[in-house]
Amino acid sequence: MLELKNVCAGYDGVDVLHDVSCAFPPGSCWCVLGSNGCGKTTLLRAMAGLIPHRGQVLLDGREIDGMKRRDLAGKIAVMSQVNTVYFPYSVYDTVMLGRYQHIRASLFGGPSQEDRATVERCLAFTGLSDLRRRHLDELSGGQRQRVFLAQALAQDPETILLDEPTNHLDIKHQVELVDYLRDWCADGQHTVVGVLHDVNLALRLSHNALFMSEGRIVRSGSFAEITDAAFLQSIYGMDLSGFMRQSLEFWREIP
Amino acid sequence: MKTGLKIALLSAAGFVCLLLGMGVGSVSISISDMASIVRCQLSGAALPEGIPAITASILWNLRMPRAIMAFLTGAALAVGGAVMQSTLRNPLASGYTLGVSSGASLTAAAAILTGFTLPLLGRYTLALCGFLGGLSTVFLAIGLASRFDKNLENTTVILTGMVLSLFVNAILTVLTAFSHEHLQQLVFWQMGSFSGQSWQNCGVLLALLIPCLLVLVRYGREMDLMTFGEEQALSAGVELKRVKLLLMAVAALLTGSAVAFVGVIGFVDLISPHVTRRIFGSNHRLLIPMSALFGGAFMVLADLLARTIVSPRELAVGAVTALVGAPFFAYVYFGRRRSERDA
Numbered sequence: 004m005l006e007l008k009n010v011c012a013g014y015d016g017v018d019v020l021h022d023v024s025c026a027f028p029p030g031s032c033w034c035v036l037g038s039n040g041c042g043k044t045t046l047l048r049a050m051a052g053l054i055p056h057r058g059q060v061l062l063d064g065r066e067i068d069g070m071k072r073r074d075l076a077g078k079i080a081v082m083s084q085v086n087t088v089y090f091p092y093s094v095y096d097t098v099m100l101g102r103y104q105h106i107r108a109s110l111f112g113g114p115s116q117e118d119r120a121t122v123e124r125c126l127a128f129t130g131l132s133d134l135r136r137r138h139l140d141e142l143s144g145g146q147r148q149r150v151f152l153a154q155a156l157a158q159d160p161e162t163i164l165l166d167e168p169t170n171h172l173d174i175k176h177q178v179e180l181v182d183y184l185r186d187w188c189a190d191g192q193h194t195v196v197g198v199l200h201d202v203n204l205a206l207r208l209s210h211n212a213l214f215m216s217e218g219r220i221v222r223s224g225s226f227a228e229i230t231d232a233a234f235l236q237s238i239y240g241m242d243l244s245g246f247m248r249q250s251l252e253f254w255r256e257i258p
Numbered sequence: 259m260k261t262g263l264k265i266a267l268l269s270a271a272g273f274v275c276l277l278l279g280m281g282v283g284s285v286s287i288s289i290s291d292m293a294s295i296v297r298c299q300l301s302g303a304a305l306p307e308g309i310p311a312i313t314a315s316i317l318w319n320l321r322m323p324r325a326i327m328a329f330l331t332g333a334a335l336a337v338g339g340a341v342m343q344s345t346l347r348n349p350l351a352s353g354y355t356l357g358v359s360s361g362a363s364l365t366a367a368a369a370i371l372t373g374f375t376l377p378l379l380g381r382y383t384l385a386l387c388g389f390l391g392g393l394s395t396v397f398l399a400i401g402l403a404s405r406f407d408k409n410l411e412n413t414t415v416i417l418t419g420m421v422l423s424l425f426v427n428a429i430l431t432v433l434t435a436f437s438h439e440h441l442q443q444l445v446f447w448q449m450g451s452f453s454g455q456s457w458q459n460c461g462v463l464l465a466l467l468i469p470c471l472l473v474l475v476r477y478g479r480e481m482d483l484m485t486f487g488e489e490q491a492l493s494a495g496v497e498l499k500r501v502k503l504l505l506m507a508v509a510a511l512l513t514g515s516a517v518a519f520v521g522v523i524g525f526v527d528l529i530s531p532h533v534t535r536r537i538f539g540s541n542h543r544l545l546i547p548m549s550a551l552f553g554g555a556f557m558v559l560a561d562l563l564a565r566t567i568v569s570p571r572e573l574a575v576g577a578v579t580a581l582v583g584a585p586f587f588a589y590v591y592f593g594r595r596r597s598e599r600d601a
Contacts, residue, residue: 088486109476
């Protein structure tokens with residue numbers, strides 16, 4: 004289980020997260036919500052051990068700071084949003100890089116049968132089997148995001164952290180990506196924690212929500228139970244539920 | 259085309275370039291004569307009739323060390339460039355980005371101006387000074403960058419390297435301005451040349467190149483991950499800071515050693531990795547040795563042109579690498595992209 008206890012973290016000596024505590028039990032899917040600059044990305048980066056922190060980030064009771072990166076990578080994967088691909092890699096090679104921590108580090112060592120089988124499985128799961136030989140710069144934004152999802156899955160982690168994974172994707176690909184993640188989490192053994200700006204999309208991923216404001220977790224739990232119109236207004240600075248209802252009325256009129 | 263066939267073709271092209279580099283010049287030497295001379299030199303047998311001693315001497319003492327040194331230098335610079343581009347995730351990075359050339363030039367210039375010679379090293383003093391200067395500048399750049407940014411992020415490293423490089427270059431310009439009597443020697447060193455290379459130089463560079471290549475191939479997967487970004491590499495399990503420092507040190511060692519022996523030669527370190535990626539893909543376990551092969555072959559050809567195109571005068575090899583390399587690079591890089599787009 005991934006757990007944060009009184010975590011403070013930030014950049015250049017300035018804390019962005021203040022005394023954050025939360026826990027993500029195995030088999031749960033969470034969306035982190037809040038307005039711009041509230042500390043969502045910093046929370047994810049602290050959970051992945053990508054930035055230094057004070058307090059405790061515990062993985063199955065062990066502080067992640069004391070873990071080797073290879074060991075941590077076997078437990079937590081981060082699905083990054085790689086906007087610029089400078090050098091040509093094929094889809095297959097990119098997904099195989101997700102097996103890095105499983106492949107023995109040596110001069111002549113290569114992927115094992117198990118590594119190849121895992122990559123095949125991840126390609127099939129994300130619908131990329133037919134694109135395996137294509138280079139990343141020949142793919143659409145949606146296909147590329149699926150490649151990085153497949154790479155994160157190939158790590159065979161227990162938890163995947165996602166930071167706005169649907170940016171720049173059209174609506175179809177946004178829904179597809181979120182559905183892939185929900186299916187992955189459905190076996191009850193895997194955990195997904197995703198930062199998403201689109202509240203509707205976040206709710207499609209999970210009804211477990213964690214709301215942040217000014218570097219603190221202000222509420223967490225089942226979305227329906229912890230939110231109301233006034234609370235959403237205080238988080239987003241606008242009448243969010245009113246806006247959603249307006250949108251719903253509009254869509255009801257579309258035949 | 260299959261990868262094995264591509265490797266065989268590039269290897270054959272590299273060998274042909276070496277043969278051209280050894281056989282073509284004011285005295286042409288045929289392949290069969292080259293084979294006879296090499297056989298006699300290695301076995302200590304007398305030269306066959308019809309091969310003058312002067313021809314054997316030209317091949318064994320001048321052309322062979324020169325061509326082999328050009329090959330090794332091209333290989334070292336190309337590999338250094340490939341590592342810097344991946345490690346710093348910047349297609350424009352090269353072995354010189356962190357100030358290897360400016361540091362090496364400054365210390366070499368100081369040695370030339372002061373006439374400083376180490377007792378046991380003699381003519382190797384200049385090379386050693388260049389090597390130490392290049393390497394120190396890189397470590398100074400990394401040291402300064404780590405003071406500004408504990409995570410050693412790429413932009414910090416690149417900016418620190420460039421600022422330091424400009425600063426060192428400015429000192430070099432001031433030194434050059436006050437040293438009219440050594441001006442020619444300074445300029446010649448800064449433009450690079452393979453004349454006067456010896457078998458000993460080849461041996462030293464080869465002894466450095468082979469272990470460096472093995473280390474880099476071992477860290478190929480780490481470099482693959484680093485090209486996708488630092489967070490990507492970290493979250494995949496790479497001990498980023500340690501690996502990055504190691505890779506930069508190896509790249510600086512390769513570039514610094516090459517610059518120390520032959521002076522500053524640009525462009526090959528920039529274009530070789532890009533051209534090789536276009537042919538073989540970006541997998542570093544293949545890219546590193548193939549960049550070495552391509553860079554080596556390219557440098558031998560550039561040196562051949564430099565010493566024959568306006569013979570008996572000799573051009574600076576750095577000028578030739580840029581003159582030949584720029585259009586070739588444009589053809590390979592942009593031509594391929596256009597054909598991919600049209601497909």
